[in-house]
Amino acid sequence: MSFRVPVQEISHALRHGAGLDKMISRGLFPDLSDDLVEAVLEEAGRFASEEIAPLNRIGDQHGTPFENGVVRTPPGWKEAYQGWVDGGWMGLSASPEHGGQGLPLMLFAATTEMWNQASMAFGIGPVLTVGAIEALATHGSPHLNKTYLPRLVSGEWxxxxxxxxxxxxxxxxxxxxxxxxxxxxxxxxxxxxxxxxxxxxxxxxxxxxxxxxxxxxxxxxxxxxxxxxxxxxxxxxxxxxxxxxxxxxxxxxxxxxxxxxxxxxxxxxxxxxxxxxxxxxxxRGLNCMFTMMNNARLAVGLQGVAIAERAYQQALAYARERRQGKAPGAAGGEPSPIILHPDVRRNLLTMKALTGAARIICYETAHALDIARHGSDDEERRVAQERANLLTPVAKAFSTDVGVEVASLGVQVHGGMGFIEETGAAQHLRDARIAPIYEGTNGIQAIDLVTRKLGQSDGEAVRSYIAEMRETVARLGTSDLPGLGEAGERLAAAIDALERATLWITEHASLDPAQVLASATPYLRLFGIAAGGAGLARGALAAAEAGAEGARAQIELTRFFAEAIAPEAGALAQIVTGGAEATLAADAALA
Amino acid sequence: MSFRVPVQEISHALRHGAGLDKMISRGLFPDLSDDLVEAVLEEAGRFASEEIAPLNRIGDQHGTPFENGVVRTPPGWKEAYQGWVDGGWMGLSASPEHGGQGLPLMLFAATTEMWNQASMAFGIGPVLTVGAIEALATHGSPHLNKTYLPRLVSGEWxxxxxxxxxxxxxxxxxxxxxxxxxxxxxxxxxxxxxxxxxxxxxxxxxxxxxxxxxxxxxxxxxxxxxxxxxxxxxxxxxxxxxxxxxxxxxxxxxxxxxxxxxxxxxxxxxxxxxxxxxxxxxxRGLNCMFTMMNNARLAVGLQGVAIAERAYQQALAYARERRQGKAPGAAGGEPSPIILHPDVRRNLLTMKALTGAARIICYETAHALDIARHGSDDEERRVAQERANLLTPVAKAFSTDVGVEVASLGVQVHGGMGFIEETGAAQHLRDARIAPIYEGTNGIQAIDLVTRKLGQSDGEAVRSYIAEMRETVARLGTSDLPGLGEAGERLAAAIDALERATLWITEHASLDPAQVLASATPYLRLFGIAAGGAGLARGALAAAEAGAEGARAQIELTRFFAEAIAPEAGALAQIVTGGAEATLAADAALA
CATH class of the missing domain: 2.40.110.20 (Butyryl-CoA Dehydrogenase, subunit A; domain 2)
Incomplete structure (x- = not known):
């Protein structure tokens, strides 16, 4: 099956869902135009689909043989990497003073997702280089930077x-x-x-x-x-x-x-x-390291989104072709494509909705980082930096959990074929499984969220984010889009659940920190569900207002997320606020 | 790390949780005694731990080379299989007229779990042989059976x-x-x-x-x-x-x-x-095939439990040894074993509680099958058969989903080590992933549950099961065991949720079957959560009443399940009853 980067969906998520359009119209990036954005996305999508994606399987099979200290990358990888360097992709958002193109991090995030859709094993390489670039650009001496930065920004090194x-x-x-x-x-x-x-x-x-x-x-x-x-x-x-x-x-x-x-x-x-x-x-190395890691964390979150997208596309293609049984209401004697079976449909929609939700959260994080650098005044930049700090652990952990979940569903949709390595669905699951672990395990992310990020500006950072979500979701109820009234209520309930849980965390933070630590992981998931749902809603509303192609798909997906996924939020809030004591008390059970 | 079958826990689950004690005291198996049960479990546990478990890794690495129609099993497997045949394990529950020992299926289920804890790749072999035995014993001609059954029952073939x-x-x-x-x-x-x-x-x-x-x-x-x-x-x-x-x-x-x-x-x-x-x-082959498959489905459910147990033991051992960071309240300058970190603890307890819940459901299914064969009158046997029919898809699908979930958590607890194949945690995840697929995908199980099993005896089969669960859980509230009052309420809420969802399924079964199909999978998960929670509660109550060693661990685990897992039930009921329309309506989203 031939994989294609979903350029239109990515563009939509960037522009409508995550705020790129507004950033362009405010002129925060003077040279940035709609046309430039589309051109960058199109060309990156083409390169990822045509030049990198075909190497994914080869990389899985060949691995990277090691002999006498020398490591060989898989056949074709060196050439693809050179083509990627020639395209100037490494320096897309790096500062022009180091040879970069100075474009928004949002665009860089979108291209990062694309390389990783094409191949996670290929895409993780540049993630580390970006970490090095960021660390040097922020903390390196001018002398060091003069020597090393341009060669890293170009991708030569x-x-x-x-x-x-x-x-x-x-x-x-x-x-x-x-x-x-x-x-x-x-x-x-x-x-x-x-x-x-x-x-x-x-x-x-x-x-x-x-x-x-x-x-x-x-x-x-x-x-x-x-x-x-x-x-x-x-x-x-x-x-x-x-x-x-x-x-x-x-x-x-x-x-x-x-x-x-x-x-x-x-x-x-x-x-x-x-x-x-x-x-x-x-x-002061830890400080420098956090500079590297924060960007790497967002990038790893994007890997989660990317592998989910890849797994979804493969499962979708299979479900359209494979015929088994009669779907409800199917006429004639032929077996139906399994995509028509409601249970398979639910799997595919779950995959797509979770992927879309995680993508919006990652792009929102990149947006906040762009504003933190290019916002019009100190206060805007400060607030945006706090937003980025708040969302980074969610972008990393929620998205990478989604990556594993979606890749596993992808195997399931394939039935027996999914377990056979030649099919490729299993590789996505194997690849996806690292992302919740590296660049700080998802447990560490959750702890970072509850112990450091919620307290920013005395809780104002999270409060204002919740208020924004609430506003978005309220617009679902007042819109005249069919079928979204109920969805609005469900998403509002998810946001209420997040607010309850946030309050509980805040109250227990000093009172009983062990309980907060015990509830950190379900809290982060809850955050992701609420934020992802609100993000999908924001995108759907904007698409509908713009009369955009694909608006209907966005609306359906928002509704599905709200009604078939978001109810999880209520349970998570109950677990956050009511499950910690039992966790801490269970000594004999783990003896 | 050296794996040991948890014989005591399995014995406890069989006897207190799933009704083996009562079956013995009723004399339904005249030759069966407590001593015999313990002797069988001990020896099976020893054989699985010492003779099979060491082959698990070897099997993973060597695979089964194929050449000119000949398949070679991994080194040591033939000898282990012969030892297993010599132990008479194949015919444990087969009829004495075919050379079996006529022991309860419950015991056979427990030993099936053990072989699969030791190695899923080894354990799946006998599952197929049992299927063949059952099909022949039920449908085969006397002539055919005379030739083939004894050799299958002995394991010679x-x-x-x-x-x-x-x-x-x-x-x-x-x-x-x-x-x-x-x-x-x-x-x-x-x-x-x-x-x-x-x-x-x-x-x-x-x-x-x-x-x-x-x-x-x-x-x-x-x-x-x-x-x-x-x-x-x-x-x-x-x-x-x-x-x-x-x-x-x-x-x-x-x-x-x-x-x-x-x-x-x-x-x-x-x-x-x-x-x-x-x-x-x-x-009439489909009929015969269902005989094979029903038993195989329970066995595959037991594979899910087994791989979860194996993954849990490995993660637990690692979490006790690995030291990183300071746990809350830890004194001194040494880093703490990660098991003391609340987030790791939550992972381990989730693994253990889900494993225990799935185990009880599987053993309950085996118990129902025993009563269906050996119950004292037709009516008891009929009711028990319906119970077995009801629980089989839940035993298969819930347990195998748990197997994947727990194995994935096991990788996570290991951090970076989990992704390295030599650690062995990743193998459990790779092995576990087949179980939701074979012997009828978990989607098929869910459809079987909602379209065939809920309707048995006009809904009486599921109603009486729910009523029994409710009784068990009510006893938590009236017991004077500390910390279980709240747990009782949470489990009661889970059972309420199951009842609401069941009612919805029943109402929509003829009205709108496509909606029922769309909600089948979350319904099955909900069933598993409610039944698993009630099962853990039943075991904990019985253990406490008997003053059994390990009662405290059972109580803690029941509480953890009730407060940190069972809240999921409310969300699932909402998804079952409210998520189907959005699933069926989303045409553009999957276009």
Whole structure:
């Protein structure tokens, strides 16, 4: 089956659902026009569908063979990556001063989704490079940035993020990699890092590792971590990067999915020590890392959306072709395409509605980040940054859970065929399963949401978001669109549920933090359901007002989400507010 | 990590939760004693833990190589199977007249769970043989049975079920395999079957295929299907089975999981035709097949429970060892075992509570089947058979969905390690994913439940089941067990929700069958939540009354299920009764 990026749907979600149209009409990006947006999306969609998507299966089958420290990417990947670099896709939203095109993050988010629809294993590579770009652009010295940023922004070189060590995963306080000051202002790095995505590969001539490490006199815990840039090749005297740094890949993991992307164990400084350059200030590395991670978190959320879209398209195509049984009301003697069976229909609609809801949340997050950079005044930018902070964990965790859920439904729609690897549906599930784990597990995201993000501006950040959702949903009731009155009520109930749960979290935050931690995950899901439903409604209303093609589909999907998915919100609120005590009390059950 | 069958928990669920104690005390199985039950469970648990479980990983890695029609099982599997046959496990609940031990199906269900905890790929083999045994015992001629049944019951030979063809999966009306009458009363079979589990292997000297096929003059559709026994080896004149029948395996699938079990494409009658013997009457094969399938459906439900248990044990062990971050209230400078983090705790409790709930439902189904065979009068047996009919689709679909959900949570608890194949957590997810598909997809189960099972005895079968659940749950409120009052209310609300949804289904069954079909899947999940919660409550109450070891764990788990999972029931009822219209109306959204 041939996959196509759903350019129209993505464009619709960006423009109507997530606020791109308004951003254009306000002139926050002076050079940005509707035409430019459409041209970018069309060309990215074409490249993803035609140049990357065909490599997805190949990547799964070939993996990334490792021999003597060398990692080979799957057949065709190097050429596709080069084509992608030539297209200038890496620097789409990077600053023009570093060679970027300065376009909105919203557009970059949309293209990120596209590369990952085409292949998650391909798409995760640039996510790490963006992290490196962001960290350098925000914290790097002018000298360092002059050397490294343009080559990262162009995609000529790739970046990595080296956080995890065997004993230090979610808990970075435990990390042991050492950095030693040298007289020339550089550092020597020694230690082992694991799970380094694209830690070694043959796509680029140089790889720019960003590595967390400790100085000898650093305080314990997370306040003693510094960030270093450690390139695979160091510059010689003539401006060429020809000197091999003292670092190497010592192994590649055998993973459940995303086989096309090498997940490396990296060893730094087995000899004289790997030369590194400080990024930001000493002992402030965690700060720099959060810059990398926040963007990476949104990108991983987009991976969830992307794999869901891919799985949906494949299941839809199968359900149209496969004929089994007679659907209700079907005439004649022929078996019906299974898409006509109500149970299969419910599966497909669930897939599509969850995908659409997660997409809007991710794009809204990107929108908030754009306003946080380009808003017209400090206050607008501050508020937008808080909105982005609030939505980032939801975008990451809700969307990646959706990715797994939708990919699993995709297998189910295929029946027995779904379990056969050649069909490809199973690969989507295998690929999807990493996204709830990396860049901070979804549990960590939920904890971040309830312990840090809800409290922003004394709760005003979440309150204003809820108020906006409420306004959107109220418009469903007053619109004359058929069938949306009931949907409006259901979505309003979901928002009420979110508000109740939010209040409970706020009240218990200082009173009984363990209870809040126990309820964090169902709270995040509830947030995603309410926000996704409101986002779909916003898009549907805008599409209907604009008389847009596809408006009817948007309305139907909003209604389905409201009536067949959103009721979950009430149950989640009950679980958030009533399930924590039982969770904490159950000692014997886990003994 | 070394896996152990949780013999005590299984014994508890059988005896207190699902009614085995009462069955023993009523004397329905005269030779059955508590001691015998414990001895059987202990020895089965030992065999599964020590002899089969170590092969699980090996099976995953080696798969079942196929060459020239020959399928090799993974290293060590033949020896383990022989040991299992020597233990007499195949015939545990088969009739003594065919060489079985005549023990309750409940015990057989418990041991089925155990083999599948140890290895789903190993455990699925005997499930097919049981299907063949049941079909023959119920429908086979005395002559046929005399030859084949004892060898199947002993496990000396294995059985298969040949239903699916490329164009005929859920819809058996479409099957094309042909049967031709011969003068000697036998038949010649010609056709191709796919997805035949253990269709070919080296575990046994002969394989007894049960094959659905059509006679030349058969009516169209499912009323024209007959069942045939087609052995791999036919008897020669001297009572030896030395003549190769005209059938062969033409390929083995490359699957997402259960790699240790060969899934075969079978070709019958490429030459002169494969010799087959009619089972039951001509054109009544579907009837016979349902006999096979009902038992297989319960067994597959038990696979869901089993893989959930396996995944839970592995995640629990990891969560006890792995140290990251400081848990709330933790003293000292050491990082805490992650089991102390409330979010991880919630994951583990969710895994354990869902597993326990699904287990009780499966064992209750087996209990009903035992009473249906051994009840003291016709009426008791009739009522019990209806109970078994009612619960079978729930046991199959709810439990296998739980299997996938719990295995996925198991991956999540492991963090990055979960995605690495060597950890083993990912294998459980890959293995689990088949169970919602085979033996009738979970969508088919849900449709079976709402269209056939709810209507039994004019709704009395489901009404009496709901009434029983209500009684159990009411006892939570009047018990003086601490913390269970609130739990009782939550479970009562879940049962109310099930009742509302059941009423809606009943009302719409003739009025608007398409709506009922659209709501079937959420209805089945709702049924499972209510029944599982009531089942856990029943077990906890009985354990507390008996002052049993582990009673406190049961109580905590019941409370957790009631307060942190069962609220889902209210949402599901809303989705069942309010989500179908939107599902059926969404034409443009799926265009």
């Amino acid at each position: 790739a970046g990595t993020m080296n956080l995890t060590e065997p004993q230090a995963g979610s808990d970075l306080a435990l990390l042991r990699t050492k950095a030693e000051r040298r007289d020339d202002g550089t550092y020597l790095i020694r230690g082992q890092k694991i799970y380094i995505t694209y830690g070694e590969h043959d796509l680029t001539d140089n790889i720019v590792h960003l590595v967390l490490a400790r100085l000898p006199d650093a305080p314990e815990g997370t306040r003693g971590i510094s960030l270093f840039l450690v390139p695979k090749y160091l510059p010689d005297g003539e401006g060429r990067f020809s000197i091999r740094n003292d670092l190497r890949c010592t192994g590649v993991e055998h993973k459940l999915g995303i086989h096309g992307s090498p997940t490396c164990t990296m060893s730094y400084g087995e000899g004289e020590g790997a030369v590194g350059y400080l990024v930001g200030e000493e002992n | 294995a059985g298969t079920m040949n239903l699916t063809e490329p164009q005929a999966g859920s819809d058996l009306a479409l099957l094309r395999t042909k049967a031709e009458r011969r003068d000697d009363g036998t038949y010649l079979i010609r056709g191709q079957k796919i997805y035949i589990t253990y269709g070919e292997h080296d575990l046994t000297d002969n394989i007894v295929h049960l094959v659905l096929a059509r006679l030349p003059d058969a009516p169209e559709g499912t009323r024209g299907i007959s069942l045939f026994l087609v052995p791999k080896y036919l008897p020669d004149g001297e009572g030896r089975f030395s003549i190769r029948n005209d059938l062969r395996c033409t390929g083995v699938e490359h699957k997402l999981g259960i790699h240790g079990s060969p899934t075969c494409t079978m070709s019958y009658g490429e030459g002169e035709g494969a010799v087959g013997y009619l089972v039951g009457e001509e054109n």
